[in-house]
Amino acid sequence: MSQPENARYAIGIDLGTTHSALSYVDLQASDGEKAVESVLPIPQLTAPGTIEALPLLPSFLYLPHPDEMPAGERALPWSQGEETAVAGEMARSRGATTPIRLVSSAKSWLCHPGVDRRAAILPQDAPDEVPRVSPLTASTRYLEHLRQAWNAAHPEAPFDQQSVTVTIPASFDPAARELTAEAARQAGFAPTLLEEPQAALYSWIQGSGGRWRKQVAPGDIILVVDVGGGTSDFSLIAILERDGKLEPHRVAVGDHILLGGDNMDLALAHFVARKLSANGTTLDAWQMRALTYGCRSAKEELLANPNATTHPIVVPSRGSKLIGGSIRTELTREEVTSFITDGFFPRVEAGARPAVRARAGLTQLGLPYAQDAAITRHLAAFLARQAGATAELEGFQGRVNAEHSFLHPSAVLFNGGVFKSGILAQRVMDTINDWLYMEGAEPARMLEGADLDLAVARGAAYFSYARRGGGVRIRGGTARSYYVGVESSMPAIPGMEPPLEALCVAPFGMEEGSELELPGQEFGLVIGEPVTFRFFGSTTRRQDRIGDVLEFWGPDELQELNEIQATLPAEGRVAGEVVQVKLHALATDAGTLELAAVARDGQRWKIEFDVRTASDAS
Amino acid sequence: MSTPSNLPGFFSRLSIAFGALFKSLGDAEFAARVRDDGVGPTAAPAPATVPTPAPAPAPTPAPPPLRAPSPDSALQLLSLFQREARLIDFAHENLGAYSDADIGAAARVVHEGCARVLREHFAIEPVRSENEGSRVTLDEGFDAASVRLTGNVVGKAPFTGTLSHRGWRAAKVTLPQLAESHDARVLAPAEVEL
Numbered sequence: 157m158s159q160p161e162n163a164r165y166a167i168g169i170d171l172g173t174t175h176s177a178l179s180y181v182d183l184q185a186s187d188g189e190k191a192v193e194s195v196l197p198i199p200q201l202t203a204p205g206t207i208e209a210l211p212l213l214p215s216f217l218y219l220p221h222p223d224e225m226p227a228g229e230r231a232l233p234w235s236q237g238e239e240t241a242v243a244g245e246m247a248r249s250r251g252a253t254t255p256i257r258l259v260s261s262a263k264s265w266l267c268h269p270g271v272d273r274r275a276a277i278l279p280q281d282a283p284d285e286v287p288r289v290s291p292l293t294a295s296t297r298y299l300e301h302l303r304q305a306w307n308a309a310h311p312e313a314p315f316d317q318q319s320v321t322v323t324i325p326a327s328f329d330p331a332a333r334e335l336t337a338e339a340a341r342q343a344g345f346a347p348t349l350l351e352e353p354q355a356a357l358y359s360w361i362q363g364s365g366g367r368w369r370k371q372v373a374p375g376d377i378i379l380v381v382d383v384g385g386g387t388s389d390f391s392l393i394a395i396l397e398r399d400g401k402l403e404p405h406r407v408a409v410g411d412h413i414l415l416g417g418d419n420m421d422l423a424l425a426h427f428v429a430r431k432l433s434a435n436g437t438t439l440d441a442w443q444m445r446a447l448t449y450g451c452r453s454a455k456e457e458l459l460a461n462p463n464a465t466t467h468p469i470v471v472p473s474r475g476s477k478l479i480g481g482s483i484r485t486e487l488t489r490e491e492v493t494s495f496i497t498d499g500f501f502p503r504v505e506a507g508a509r510p511a512v513r514a515r516a517g518l519t520q521l522g523l524p525y526a527q528d529a530a531i532t533r534h535l536a537a538f539l540a541r542q543a544g545a546t547a548e549l550e551g552f553q554g555r556v557n558a559e560h561s562f563l564h565p566s567a568v569l570f571n572g573g574v575f576k577s578g579i580l581a582q583r584v585m586d587t588i589n590d591w592l593y594m595e596g597a598e599p600a601r602m603l604e605g606a607d608l609d610l611a612v613a614r615g616a617a618y619f620s621y622a623r624r625g626g627g628v629r630i631r632g633g634t635a636r637s638y639y640v641g642v643e644s645s646m647p648a649i650p651g652m653e654p655p656l657e658a659l660c661v662a663p664f665g666m667e668e669g670s671e672l673e674l675p676g677q678e679f680g681l682v683i684g685e686p687v688t689f690r691f692f693g694s695t696t697r698r699q700d701r702i703g704d705v706l707e708f709w710g711p712d713e714l715q716e717l718n719e720i721q722a723t724l725p726a727e728g729r730v731a732g733e734v735v736q737v738k739l740h741a742l743a744t745d746a747g748t749l750e751l752a753a754v755a756r757d758g759q760r761w762k763i764e765f766d767v768r769t770a771s772d773a774s
Numbered sequence: 775m776s777t778p779s780n781l782p783g784f785f786s787r788l789s790i791a792f793g794a795l796f797k798s799l800g801d802a803e804f805a806a807r808v809r810d811d812g813v814g815p816t817a818a819p820a821p822a823t824v825p826t827p828a829p830a831p832a833p834t835p836a837p838p839p840l841r842a843p844s845p846d847s848a849l850q851l852l853s854l855f856q857r858e859a860r861l862i863d864f865a866h867e868n869l870g871a872y873s874d875a876d877i878g879a880a881a882r883v884v885h886e887g888c889a890r891v892l893r894e895h896f897a898i899e900p901v902r903s904e905n906e907g908s909r910v911t912l913d914e915g916f917d918a919a920s921v922r923l924t925g926n927v928v929g930k931a932p933f934t935g936t937l938s939h940r941g942w943r944a945a946k947v948t949l950p951q952l953a954e955s956h957d958a959r960v961l962a963p964a965e966v967e968l
Contacts (some may be wrong), residue, residue: 205956228955252965314817472883474965478863479872484879675831 159379164313166624167320168355168616169302169347171295171336173263173386173420176304177613179620180318188365189627191618195610198305200244203215204229210245211610213301214284217294218247218257219279219286234304241289243301252445256282261386262294264414264523266339268333269323269718273766275694278520292339299343315319317346319624324408325389326351326635329717330749331691331765337748342504348620349747353380354406354630356571356617360606361628363403369402371603374551378404378603381535381563382586382612383572386416390538392563393630396551404634408542408563409695411715413534417524417574421497423529424451427495428469428485429513437483439471447472449451454487455496459577465489501532501583506540506562506591508533532587539591540694541606541712560595569603571611603644629653633665634743637697638751639706639714641690656690658706660740661748664698667729673754674739675703681753684731686723691765693717721752722763849958850949854895856962859887895948902939908935 162327166181180194185192197209200372204225219228230239231383239258242250251258259278259762268291276288289297292726299322305313324336334350340347343590350358356733361368372378374397382389396403417523429439439447450469457467466488473481498527510528528534538564546552546563568585575581581602607614639658663678681687692714700706724735737753740760744750812826855861864884869877892898901920904910912921920941923933954957 199951202950203853205953206950207953208950226955228953231953233951468879468882470879470882472860472880476863477867478883479867479876479880480859480868482876482880482883484882 160317160396161335162164163318163494163624164230165310165318165677166580166617166620167306167315167318168350168613168618169299169320169322169325170352170355170610170616171263171298171322172215172384173261173416173613174215175385176215177212177301177610179306179610179613179617180305182619183621183624185538186621186707187320189421191362191621191627193362193614193617195613196302196306196309198244198302199308200301200305201230201232201235201242201246202249203246206246208245210426212243213298213305215260215298216243216246216251217256217260217262217289217297218242218246218250218251219257219259219282219289221257222705232301232304234308238667240287241296241297253442255286255441257286259289259294260554260706261523262298263460264386265291267293267328267412269329269331273335284598284643284717290311292335292342295336295339299340299345299528300407303343303345320345320347321350321620322347323350323352323355323612323616324747325387325412326353326391327387327389327412329765330638331718333748334765337746342764347746348623350619351391351409351613351635352384352694353382353389353409353571354393355612355619356380356382356606357393357404357569357613357615357630358618358628359615359623360569360603362614363605363607372402374402375408376566376570377546377563379588379600380569380571381575382570383531383574384416385418385573388413388415388526388534388589390535392542392545392565393632393633394546394549394552396530396549398550399716402629404630404723405549406630406635408545408735409635410534410538411695413526413531415500415524415529415531415534417572420574421448421452421455421498423457423499423594424448424495427491432483432485438589439483440474445731451487455492456577458487458489458492459496459579482652497579497583500529501587502530503583503590504532504536505585506532506536506594508536510534510537518548535584535588536562536591539565544696545698560597562595564592564595564597565600566598567601567603570606573607573609575606576608615626615696620769631667633667633670634662635664636693637664637700638662638692638741638749639692640720640739642705643756644707654709658692658709660700660702660704660706661751662743663700663702664694665747666741666743668743668745668747671740671742672702674741675704678738680734681722681737681752683729683733684726684737685723686721687723688719691717691720718765720751720763720765722761724753724761739763749768795898809914846952846958847949849961850952851891851895853961854891854950855888858891859884861888862961896944897946899940899945901943902937904937906937906940908937928929 163185166183168179170177179193180196180425181191181193195211197211198213199207199209202210203209205228208218227238229238230242231705232239247258251260256279265278265483273291276289276290276293278289278294279286282288306315313773322336322340324333328336337347345704357378372395374395376395378393378395380391380393382391391406392408394405394407396405425444428451429444432439433702447469450471452632454467458464466486468484468486471483472478473486475481491678495562510526512527523543524533542563543560546555565588568588569583571582585600585602592599618627621724622625637660641656642659644655644657659677662672666672668736694714696713729735735755737755740751740752740754742752753763755763814912850861850918860883863878904908912933914929920943923964924938925935
């Protein structure tokens with residue numbers, strides 16, 4: 157898939173929660189680790205009738221009212237007629253004052269298991285007359301915009317004939333991965349998927365120009381801390397030596413944490429707004445947006461410059477009286493420190509865990525934002541859960557001590573605009589090194605030279621290039637094992653559900669392109685009748701082989717995912733007939749997982765991860 | 775303030791300076807006067823959209839034709855300065871009614887926004903890389919359009935003097951593209967909240 161023979165470019169797309177970017181490697185000009193790489197400026201509407209080419213495409217979609225703009229004002233350079241939905245900078249700025257017509261965070265909705273992601277549900281609080289779109293459609297729109305922008309700039313090398321990689325959070329489950337691939341197919345191309353923390357490491361490897369081999373050594377464990385606009389994502393990558401060559405292996409990924417840099421800016425803005433309202437000044441939505449921008453620059457200044465003590469914020473008046481109507485306030489170093497540094501990156505102990513509150517019944521309607529804002533606590537939980545991640549890894553035996561309460565990283569790579577602040581990166585380093593010190597380990601070092609904003613897109617382009625044989629590859633296969641729930645054959649006990657057992661259908665670390673058959677077990681599926689299974693994933697159970705049955709598991713070990721469903725259409729068979737099938741797991745070259753039901757005669761049916769009626773399952 | 779009341783204060787000068795910038799962009803005659811060290815806007819000549827008559831001191835042959843300024847780019851730039859920096863709002867206010875603290879707060883909006891527009895749409899670099907105040911020598915055939923001689927301008931090149939301003943040059947201009955039907959005269963649309 158996505159390995160066109162005649163590709164001239166290897167393209168990488170960072171499909172972010174708040175911004176998207178496209179980077180590319182010129183295959184003809186590149187050789188080995190010397191990849192010639194650029195970022196595509198993306199033409200987009202910045203105001204009605206105004207097109208600018210910017211390095212980032214804000215991942216926002218605005219659904220304008222028919223009377224809102226004059227004819228011809230929302231055409232893009234490539235559009236045939238009027239666009240019914242506008243992506244990019246104008247969508248973001250218009251949407252701030254008309255939020256009922258703004259689709260944002262489509263990516264977070266795409267991995268929200270509680271909703272039907274193909275249903276037109278966004279914007280969530282739009283009145284009935286606004287035509288809504290599905291999270292899948294919104295993602296498709298952004299990818300389409302990027303494809304058109306590419307085709308406009310490179311008419312000689314059509315997009316769908318290049319090698320294209322799209323990045324996803326490492327924490328995406330199989331359903332969200334499949335939906336991302338589907339969005340790309342609807343946008344007119346076949347992508348390969350790549351986990352964002354891996355992309356960040358690829359970008360670092362490429363940016364080092366070969367010197368990365370001097371900065372890491374066999375036995376190193378690199379922790380990638382990726383705090384994007386809307387999500388935080390962790391991965392562990394171990395450095396192995398094979399045949400005298402360094403080989404990075406991704407050994408673990410973290411859970412999905414809906415918490416990112418934009419939440420920090422917004423939280424800070426609300427904090428300042430509370431301060432203002434205590435003095436009798438209330439702000440409207442338009443002013444809140446201006447305040448959020450002001451808070452962002454104040455935060456960046458105060459977190460970048462250790463000598464600054466305060467930074468003024470001015471919220472301009474909405475009317476044309478700029479001078480009398482503007483509101484001036486300021487942010488102090490103490491406020492930023494206590495709110496951002498100590499609020500989102502507190503110096504906690506290695507035993508700290510994120511607080512979990514029981515959710516009220518209706519919260520499923522919105523996005524499941526992280527309940528604990530402390531990223532360091534999420535990180536502590538991740539490292540503790542992965543304490544044994546390298547125990548079985550070649551060359552790492554004996555390095556892991558059973559007394560270690562968490563996995564000891566030896567190097568840290570940061571990604572995401574949040575870490576442009578040296579203070580925050582240092583705070584994370586100090587916290588991890590405190591943990592290491594308490595267990596008598598050497599401090600971890602920070603890998604220098606990361607490109608915080610565009611690393612993911614750049615790394616994805618480099619990966620597109622590397623998988624054609626040009627450069628270093630990160631190995632490791634799938635980062636989870638997967639299970640279906642089967643009822644145990646114990647005698648029924650009145651008033652109790654029959655206990656559930658978990659049958660491993662896809663083991664940890666499946667290399668791409670490999671296919672496994674579930675041994676022994678056959679399932680009888682009824683033609684024409686959908687069969688659903690409960691479905692589980694684990695980021696820690698590395699030893700389970702396909703076909704293993706778990707009767708007990710720890711509360712942290714298995715996470716329940718959306719139900720999966722197999723429907724056998726009646727083609728060539730009689731409805732109601734029972735067919736004996738075996739389950740197959742396939743790790744595709746494109747980076748997705750596929751489960752299939754295979755009949756004895758070899759006929760295959762795909763098992764769907766994303767069942768349309770998912771909402772009644774939870 | 776201790777300055778005589780007929781001299782403009784700092785913020786008035788800021789506003790005058792921006793006014794002069796736009797007038798120079800849109801009005802070639804005004805720009806020529808600034809270049810020739812004229813004393814500034816006294817007679818308020820015709821606005822940018824009206825073609826200006828060529829100045830007349832013709833020797834014998836017909837004078838070289840003057841370039842007509844294109845109002846669209848100037849309007850577009852004004853629109854950007856208004857959107858990002860509220861510059862038109864600022865320049866239209868009567869500063870006399872406000873305290874310097876109020877003006878200062880608004881000036882932050884204007885300054886930050888103007889800086890953003892300049893950064894995003896122009897690559898602006900100094901004409902001379904030497905430090906201001908240092909001695910510089912101009913060889914024969916120097917570019918008189920990018921270096922202006924002042925003071926005791928006599929004799930022949932090479933000229934040696936003190937660099938009093940480094941000058942600015944736009945190395946690159948990237949203004950947004952406009953739709954065919956876009957009316958650039960609307961610098962900022964009126965806003966009506968429903």
